[in-house]
Amino acid sequence: MPGMAIDPDTKDWTWVLQRPCPECGTEAAAHTPATTAQVLEDAVVRWEAVLRRPDVARRPDGSTWSPLEYAAHVRDVCGVFRERLHLILTEDDPTFPNWDQDAAAVAGRYGEQEPAAVAEELAVNARAVGADFDAVPQDRWERSGLRSNGSPFTVRTLSQYFLHDVLHHLHDVGG
Known part of the structure; x- marks a missing residue:
């Protein structure tokens, strides 16, 4: 099943910044850049x-990623959000480059990767982005940037949206 195509996720998940996610229970707004590292460490x-x-590489059905694929996605999400945080902190109102998570999964052959390597890389990437968020002084939490679709983010909301993604996918895989 790993070779089967998954329908792209085209939902706009920015609403999780306003209210708890009914699927995973994450209340993104309860987090800040200062809590990000600890939440990631637990994750x-x-x-x-x-x-x-x-059975980490087994897909539960033909339209859902395997836990391995979700983990590889989260590993890469950590890098994407680290880059976005860097842009917000170093440029005035940057627009983040688009990242096609579905294309990345296919190109990276997520379902064929070695689980132990993904675990190690996910830990390294999560700790790095967590440390970067933790290092942002509170007086810079409202610096802003735009996603390629025009959705605005600040350092604060970027950390919240990012944490929801990590925690939601843990929920997806029963972790």
């Missing part, structure tokens, strides 16, 4: 447990 432990499952 890394949970992702490592998921990646030790014997």
Whole structure:
């Protein structure tokens, strides 16, 4: 099943900045850049447990990523959001380059990667972006940037949106 195409996720998830997610229960607005590193540290432990499952590469059905694919996605999301944070902090009102998560999954052959390597890379990437968010002084939390579709983000809302993604996918895989 790993070769089967997954329908792209075209939903706009920015509403999670206003209200808790009914699917995963994450209340993104409760987080700040200062809490990001600890939330990610807890998430890394949970992702490592998921990646030790014997069936980690098995898709539950033909339209859903396997836990391995979700973990590889989250690993890469950490890098994307680290780049976006860097842009907000170094440029005035930048527009983030578009990132096609579905194309990245296909090009990266997420379902064929080694689970132990994904676990290690996810941990490294999560800790790096967590440290970067943690290092942002509170007086810079309202610096802003735009996603390629025009959705505005600040350092604060970028951390919240990012954490929802990490935690939502843990929920997706029962982690």
